[in-house]
Amino acid sequence: MNAIQGTAVDIPTADGTADAYLAHPADGDPHPTVLLYMDAFGLRPRLTSMADRLAEHGYTVLVPNLFYRHGRTPVVELPEFIDPGARPEIFERIGPIMQALTPELAMRDAGAYLSWLAERPEAAAGPVALTGYCMGARLALLTAGTYPDRVAAAAGFHGGRLATDAPDSPHLVADNITAELYFGHADEDPSLPVEQIERLEEALTKAGVRHRCEVYPGAHHGFTQADTASYDRAADERHWDALLDLLKRTF
Template identity: 80%
Template sequence: MTAVQGTTVDIPTEDGTADAYLSHPGDGSPHPAVLLYMDAFGVRPRLNAMADRLAEAGYTVLVPNVFYRHGRAPVFELPEFIDDASRPALFEQIVPVMQALTPERAMQDADAYLRWLADSPVVADGPVAITGYCMGAGLALRTAGTYPERVAAAAGFHGGRLATDGPDSPHLLAEHITAELYFGHADEDPSLPAEQIKRLEDALTTAGVRHHCEVYPGAHHGYTQSDTSAYHREGDERHWAALLDLLDRTF
């Protein structure tokens, strides 16, 4: 197992400074980059541990606090374990912050994250891969469509609102995507109903995007997050296998 180095870094953006967690193999060599987009609960020990696992596999991983306009991580005071009882009060705080991150702001930030990675001595030359969770899956899809020349692969897990009927839905960028995509959808996810799954699949197929989309039976929204009551071990393990396989094919 590769020893990893993890640290907090600051990324200059057009609207300020985004704090981020950076993890990479401790061998002093540059490695392919993975941009890991957080879920709504934000950058915290669970996501840092996920980044470390990817770094152990040979990647340089950046986990930006996409809510940096509202403060450094942790933006919200989270319990050690996020159970069903604690969710309503948390989401009262989280939803307005999520809504403030417009697609335009998010993609302006994505440019800053990608530029930072391109300039980092611990990142190998070439395009990056992206993985995103919950809201981060939509950010991954949107980034792949906005910066196709810089994204070689993108994955999303238990993503919501990936293919709405709104004018700024991320699936509408499908025609611009050149990356290979993978999506592991949560089972019976109210934020991604069957009609959105079909709309996403149809858009990717029509655009000729290399992709694979699967629904994980029994795995509900948030299934990769072991610090929450939504965690589903089988779904999480399946996610790791699919993600590492995608990265292995890409790099």
């Protein structure tokens, strides 16, 4: 494993400044880059630890605060252990912030993140990989279709609303995607019912996208997040195996 360095950074965007976390091997060399899209609970120690783990495997990892328009991290104060069932007010605060991040705004931001990474000495030249969690899985899919020349691979885990009936549903970008995709779906996830799983699979297959979509039995929405009540250790380790395998094939 590589010794790593993690730092707080600021990224200029068309709408302000996004605070973010950057992790990379501490050897001074450029490394293949991963843009990590957060879940709704935001940039916090669990996500920085995930970035560190990827950096230990030889990657430069950027985790932006996607909610920067509403303030710097922490945008919403969270308990050390997050149980929305016991604390419904958490989603009452986060919900409107999530809804304000429209696909148009998110993809404008994605362009800023990708441009910033392209100028960083820690980042190797060439396309990047993406990994996203919950809402971040949706953004990973959208980014792969919006910036196909900049994305070599994208993964999404326990994503919701990936293939809806809406005119801006993420699965509709499938025809533009050139990256290889992997999705690990939560088995017990009301935000991604079976019909959406099937619709996503059909869209990716029809578009000729290299992909694999797997349902993790018994796993709930949020299964990778160890600081939440949804955490599933076995499903989380399966996620790491799948993600690292995708990155290894990509880079």
